[in-house]
Amino acid sequence: MSSSKRIEQNLPLTIYGLKSVLIHPKDNIFEILCDSLDAANLSFEDGDILVIAESALATSENRLVLLDSVSPSADAFCYSKTTGLDAREVELILQESEHVFGGVSGVLLTLWNGILCPNAGIDNSNAPEGYVILYPKNPSKSAQQIMYSAAKRFKKRIGVIIADSRTQPLRLGCTGVAIGAAGFEAVLDKRGEKDLFGKSLHITRIAAADILASAAEAVMGECGECIPFALIRNSFAVMNPNAAGVLTIPADECMYLGCLKKQD
């Protein structure tokens, strides 16, 4: 359903949290999702957006690494000293990231596939003792595969977001961020549209995927709730079965990096 039609009909945006069983390595996440939908007495409708917690997807993709199997390099020991992170975890962070911006206590700020994230997305929360979970290998590709599976099984066109939580500059607490997306426009370009006074808007782009990833956090929880999926209905998402990926910008176009890098 188009955004204007939704607004006309005054249909509220609706978000269902979907519980699942505990997901294990090599589980088929789409089958688990279908069971979760069944248990909630829900099915897909055209235009629905499915949000999947990245840790659930990564677990199903067997992205768990036993820390004892990792041999840290000299660089890893060096960053381990400055951040207090386990040197074996640092070694994985260095292997997974394209760039390390710097570190503070407990965190290396890294670039992973163009996405700014702490510790290259590596986390030990919701991992078995002694293990860490890497980010899914290619979250947008996985999102696309789940979109295809939903099209085949349910005959519906949905969008899929792979979501993580993220702190924002100078804010306490995490919101949501899309690290992968497929089936809809991740960013809505409103440049050229008019404001309330009929003036053209100059720089308004809406990060639809990130907004919906954040909205899903409101039902998914981050702890032991086992709600790895959220189903978003009647959203403003603009469906596009060929769209895949999240939209990042290079460092030299970023307001934060441009303004902060000369601080001391």
Next chain:
Amino acid sequence: MSSSKRIEQNLPLTIYGLKSVLIHPKDNIFEILCDSLDAANLSFEDGDILVIAESALATSENRLVLLDSVSPSADAFCYSKTTGLDAREVELILQESEHVFGGVSGVLLTLWNGILCPNAGIDNSNAPEGYVILYPKNPSKSAQQIMYSAAKRFKKRIGVIIADSRTQPLRLGCTGVAIGAAGFEAVLDKRGEKDLFGKSLHITRIAAADILASAAEAVMGECGECIPFALIRNSFAVMNPNAAGVLTIPADECMYLGCLKKQD
């Protein structure tokens, strides 16, 4: 309704966008809100979160400034040269902000009441020609007053968020951010709770106000839609009539500022 009760009953989170008439300086925003609720055939329930676009609140608070009435200082002319911003707008930005981190084309990154924001929240979108809109004077206090008005009129305990849109580091497009809040816990502290494997979580705080501000962006739009209010029902918000304010952190506790400031 408590979060666990909501999950048990499997009630979906629901977000209604509320259209309004065009808001003018010195309008009573609470009365306009009540009309919008009536027109949508909605009323408040206990635990609802009302999200208000900051520009709508700021307009009702008469925070419009005619640029022609502003005399730029030498500092303003200097920043105007490096950013390309109108020197009169820069003058207002310098007056409104506690700190300027730096500037790039079109933007000064500033601190406003502890909140990191471009141009001290000053914007000409949705302002009449020749005017800019400053941030509301004290958004959390205004949120509290609207909460009290709702309690009096509807006999319901609601939470209120004053929301703005914001880009995130290295991302294209805007999500939502709370610049004021009242009536609920702006941040949920999950430290000490257990993950899926029963391990204690170390650093998990959930930015509830920012998540709900983002979720509201999905129905409010940023352009000429005239949807300045969103009503969020069945959210995970933890109500607290005494809570007011959003939670920021000092620069020396921020991962981004800590890691980026030494870049060149």
